[in-house]
Amino acid sequence: MKVTPKKTCLIVDDSKMIRRVAARILRDLKIEPSEAGDGREAINMCRSSMPDAILLDWNMPVMDGLEFLKTLRKEPGGSEPIVVFCTAERDVMKIAEALDAGADEYVMKPFDSDIIESKFFEAGFV
Amino acid sequence: MSGVLSLQPSYYEALKRLTLELAGVKLGEDHTFLIETRLSALARKEGFENLSDMIDQLFSRGQTRLAIHVVSALLERSARFFNDRKGYDVLGETLLPALHPLYRGGQLRILSFGCSSGQEVYSTAILADQMKDVFPGMQIEVTGVDYPSLALERAKEGRFTHFEVQRGLPIRYLIEYFDRVGEDWVVKESLRSRIRFLDHNLLSGIEDMETYQIVMFRGSLSQYSPPAIVRIMRNLSRLIARNGYLMLGSDETLGEMNFGFNEAPVAPGCYLKVGKDNSGSQEDVSEASRPAKTSQYKDYSAA
Incomplete structure (x- = not known):
């Protein structure tokens, strides 16, 4: 029997606790999570293996979420992953800026599993 | 416990x-x-x-x-925006195209029956606004009705928490149709002005209510007792204009009783009113209002 590989999602957040919570939610959705603590680490991971989706924080040291997204979209294969911003930023202008930069969906913290599932559904991922 | x-x-x-x-x-x-x-x-x-x-x-x-x-x-149901998404696909791809020839140049009224805190009403209004260029000349008014309740008061306010707006509402619609007010999100007046809410006992007489071309009563059929279902369906049959549609949940059916609707759904959970209405309408039950099943019926059986 052919086994369909699990979809993968890279969680990019400087908070280890947020990464753990998000990873647990993604596993419940049958999505295989991986983790990066900032944008620079995330770009290196994407160059090594492009994930199917990325759950992306905005404010991070080294390289923030917006800079990461702009860089990602220029990478070979970088237009493929579905990117869901997951941030405490709730300003409408910030949300519009994220969408203009190539985000597919947007989660405002705090979140729960229902919201994550709903947003991945909106983005056409589950 | x-x-x-x-x-x-x-x-x-x-x-x-x-x-x-x-x-x-x-x-x-x-x-x-x-x-x-x-x-x-x-x-x-x-x-x-x-x-x-x-x-x-x-x-x-x-x-x-x-x-x-x-x-x-x-x-009170735990409502979410665009709940049972297939229903909105049917609305936009089958029902509105079928009714457009009859209501071009006029007003088409949609009722959310048992609207709770209003997510279905606002989702429908958003869909109608998104499709306004597809159906030129047809004004769509959306009404929500439910028992008087705190949920209905919230619906009238059009104010939702940041958790509520993240359940089912695409982010692009959030920034297009809502303003952030403090910690909450409030529906913009441009959308709100096309929506009405009514307090009404869903089981009581509906003589004072106008008729609608589409009535949405989705996802709550199973919670009612059999006598209540008969009463509600009779009321809904009177509320829906001839050529109009009843929308149940995409996995709900009328069963053996048809209450003046066609026996087979035109789309999942969707029934055409074929009997008389009490609106005094002289509109003919024309083929124009029937969805062309072969081209527009979307098969969800594999979904």
Whole structure:
């Protein structure tokens, strides 16, 4: 029997606790999570293996979420992953800026599993 | 579980009877905890010291207003935007195209029957706005009706928490149709102005209500008792104009009774009104209003 590989999602957040919570939610959705603590680490991971989706924080040291997204979209294969911003930023202008930069969906913290599932559904991922 | 419950057991039975009598809804055995949590919140809002005080007053004085609020709180659904997405696909791809030839140059009215806190009403209005260029000349007005309740008051305000707007509402619609006000999100007046809300007992007579071309009554059929279903369906049949549509949930059916609707759904959960209406409309039951099944019926069986 052919086994369909699990979809993968890279969680990019400087908070280890947020990464753990998000990873647990993604596993419940049958999505295989991986983790990066900032944008620079995330770009290196994407160059090594492009994930199917990325759950992306905005404010991070080294390289923030917006800079990461702009860089990602220029990478070979970088237009493929579905990117869901997951941030405490709730300003409408910030949300519009994220969408203009190539985000597919947007989660405002705090979140729960229902919201994550709903947003991945909106983005056409589950 | 009894350790966390505060009401006398006899009150649970009395509340279940009250809900059945007033709304035709049969609460299950597993609703005991729900009764506690929902009614405790209502008791606080109504200014009672605790839940027991409110229930004592309800059954000792028989206040109608309080009884309606209690039942409404018990029946409040955890609503989300664009819930049962297939229904919105059917609305946009099958029903509105079928009705457009009849209502071009006029107004098409859609009713959300049992609208709770309004997510279905606002989702429908958003869909209509998104498709306004596809159906030129057809104005779509959306109305929500439900028992008077705190949920309906929230619906009228069009104010939602940041958790609520993240359940089912695409982010692009959030920034297009909502303004951020403090910690909440409020529907913009440009959308709000095309929406009406009505307080009405869903089981009582509907003689004073106008007719609608589409009535949405989705996802709650199973909670009603058989006599209540018959009563509601008769009311809905009268509320829907000839050539109009009843939208149930995409996995719900009318069963053996058709109440003036065609026997086979034109799309999942969707029935065409083929009998008389009480609107005095002289519109013909023309083929123009029937969706072309071969080209527009979307097969969801594989979904």
